[in-house]
Each structure stands twice: as structure tokens, then as C-alpha cells.
Amino acid sequence: TNPVFTGLPTTIFEVMSRLAIEHGSINLGQGFPDVDGPEDVRRAAAEALIAGPNQYPPMMGVPALRQAVAAANKRFYGLDIDWKTEVLVTSGATEALADIFTAIIEPGDEIVVIEPLYDCYLPMIRRAGGIPKLVRVTPPHWELDTGALAAAFSDRTKAILINNPMNPAAKVFTRDELTFIAELCVRHDAYAICDEVYEHIVFDGREHIPLMTLPGMRERAIRIGSAGKTFSLTGWKVGYVTATPRLLDPIAKAHQFTTFTTPAALQQAVAYGLGKDDSYYAGLAGDLEKKRDRLAAGLSALGFGVVPCAGTYFVTADFAPLGLSGSDAEICQRMTVEAGVTAVPVSAFYDGNAPATFVRFCFSKRDEILDGALERLGAWI
Numbered sequence: 001t002n003p004v005f006t007g008l009p010t011t012i013f014e015v016m017s018r019l020a021i022e023h024g025s026i027n028l029g030q031g032f033p034d035v036d037g038p039e040d041v042r043r044a045a046a047e048a049l050i051a052g053p054n055q056y057p058p059m060m061g062v063p064a065l066r067q068a069v070a071a072a073n074k075r076f077y078g079l080d081i082d083w084k085t086e087v088l089v090t091s092g093a094t095e096a097l098a099d100i101f102t103a104i105i106e107p108g109d110e111i112v113v114i115e116p117l118y119d120c121y122l123p124m125i126r127r128a129g130g131i132p133k134l135v136r137v138t139p140p141h142w143e144l145d146t147g148a149l150a151a152a153f154s155d156r157t158k159a160i161l162i163n164n165p166m167n168p169a170a171k172v173f174t175r176d177e178l179t180f181i182a183e184l185c186v187r188h189d190a191y192a193i194c195d196e197v198y199e200h201i202v203f204d205g206r207e208h209i210p211l212m213t214l215p216g217m218r219e220r221a222i223r224i225g226s227a228g229k230t231f232s233l234t235g236w237k238v239g240y241v242t243a244t245p246r247l248l249d250p251i252a253k254a255h256q257f258t259t260f261t262t263p264a265a266l267q268q269a270v271a272y273g274l275g276k277d278d279s280y281y282a283g284l285a286g287d288l289e290k291k292r293d294r295l296a297a298g299l300s301a302l303g304f305g306v307v308p309c310a311g312t313y314f315v316t317a318d319f320a321p322l323g324l325s326g327s328d329a330e331i332c333q334r335m336t337v338e339a340g341v342t343a344v345p346v347s348a349f350y351d352g353n354a355p356a357t358f359v360r361f362c363f364s365k366r367d368e369i370l371d372g373a374l375e376r377l378g379a380w381i
């Protein structure tokens, strides 16, 4: 019989969430908030569902959302974006990534990617025929080795894929690092795929700097955002891509054959949400910053080596100081089964030879859930 293709792995999020459900564990593994985003945004979706139409919206996205994405690019980053030709709405950032890889990768093209990396990147790049050139940063400092990064670029480089703020490292790239990356892109005539889904979740007064705003990058960067993160509505799967028409065109071609479109009512509601005032955005980051501090302090008190977190809703912790033996994957398994708390092993975000004693916790949870998890861990350790 013809073999069925089995080359794709099971994502760590599915593995850990399934185990968490099976054992009634507090799930700080897979990244999702346990409180839904703003009620007025959800109400806007409900109203749009009732009012309709509920037929296929335009392939590129409903005009209101494309206009809102262009306006947000101006408001937050000073970017002048033409909503008609430079914005595409997708079914989540994940679809955006798939469309981008489909559109720009020719078999044999090299894509520079920084480890640790979000789990869909490598399988999708490889299925598109791309060759990932990996450069790694490691805990606790996640420092970018600029020499290694420069060495990863060549005349076969098609693009760099950069996730900023970075999951799971919680690293926010500095302007100097971004400038270095931009210069490499210009020198090698490479594009930059910028996964910026956590753009509004940065802490301690940091600012998010889209690579697209740096010299030479307006025509090279493909910027991805997600309503899942910006409005704590991960189940909606509404994403958006901003890029110059020459790049957005082929990406939209891939989108038309992938999903063609995204539910209209959700697009209308996200359009409304993007216009929310500054206090909403400040509140999102401010609330999460307090939760970060709550979980980080609790983990430190238990003896974990907590790694600094500059953005995203993930904190990474080293369990080596606790004297626990076993790999990070084994510890996450045992923590779920024995302690009733689920985390994700950081090695899952590397392509082999990973740091082996770090686990990632999601802190976008109610305070009592975070406290409950800390209490369980305390009883277990």
C-alpha cells in the first residue's frame, strides 16, 4: 500500500493540553488566557452575526478591518500603509505564516530562523521546501550572537523569520539588534517575515519596534499581527498581514487557495477593537506585567531559577536548582501527573541539542489560578 505521509510531529501544545485534561491539571502549558477579551468586542461580533451578511466576505478581508489595521500601523508605529493593497486578513497568524511560506519559498531557498522557535515554523518551512538556517539564543540571557547570525546569511537566503516579542524566550529585540538584522537583509537582498503577534505585550516601559520601521525594511518586511493575542480571543483565529503590494500579492494568492476568507462578524469586531483607546492597550500589558511578577516571585520562592521576561505572556524557569532529575519533557510530564500543574518543555522549541532544564509557564491566568498552581508546586517539590 501507498505509505501515508507521517512526517509531521504532534505539536507540544496538543500533547501537554491533552495530558492536562486527562489529569485535571492546572494548565499553564499551552498559551491562552483564561478570561475572554473585552466584552464590547465580543458584543460587536454578536451584533454583526445577527445583522449579517453571513456570506463569504471579500477575499482580502472586510474593508473596515483592513482600514483599522492600516490605522493601527500609523497610530502605534508611524507607518503609512495603504489598506487596499497592503493589508490582508487571515484566519490567525498561523494561516498568515502558511500563506507566506507558500508564497515566497521555492525549494532550496534558505530561511534564517532564530531558536527557540514557535513550534509550527520548522515543519511548515520544510514542507514548503525551504532549508532552515538556525541561529540560537539560550537562557537565561537569550543574547543574540551577531557573528553567528551574519554567518547564517548567504546568497541563497530568501528571508529571515523573526518572532518579536519572542515566544517562548520572552525576549524583546533591542533597536541595535533589529538594526543589525535589517542591515543583513539589505546586504543579502532578503525579506523579513516578522511574527509580531505579541506586539502589545511588552513590559517595564519597553516599546515594540516593528522591523518594518527600520531603514530599508518598509519594502522587505512582512508584518504579522493577531487578534488572538491583542484581544485575548485566541479561539477567534483572526490574523492580519501588512506588506508592500509586491510581497502581499503572492501571499494573498496563497490565502485565496487556503481559506479564501475569515468569518465576517469576527473581522468586524476586531476592526472595532483595534480602535480602542490607549487605556485598553496599557491595561493589557499592565495587567499581564502584574501576573508575570506574581508567578515569577512565586516560582523564585519555590527555588526555580526564573529567567527574566520582557514581553509575551510566558515565563521560563530553570528547575535545575531544585535538584529534580530528568529531562524537561519528563519533568513537565511528572509535574502534570504528580503535582497537577502543566508547563511546556523549552526543548520543544529547539531542533535538537536544546537546553534541558527549562520549562515555560503561561501567566495569562486569573490570580487565584496562578496562586493555586504555585501552591500545588510547593506541595510537590
Ligand code: PMP
Pocket (backbone or CB within 6 Å): 031, 091, 092, 093, 094, 095, 118, 163, 167, 195, 197, 226, 227, 228, 234, 237, 238, 239
Ligand atoms: N506565532 C506565535 C509566536 C504564537 O505564539 C502564536 C500563538 N500561539 C501564533 C503565531 C499563532 O497565532 P494565531 O492563534 O493567531 O494563529
Ligand code: GLN
Pocket (backbone or CB within 6 Å): 013, 014, 029, 030, 031, 032, 167
Ligand atoms: N501560541 C500558543 C503557545 O505558544 C499555542 C497555540 C497553539 O496551541 N497552536 O502556547
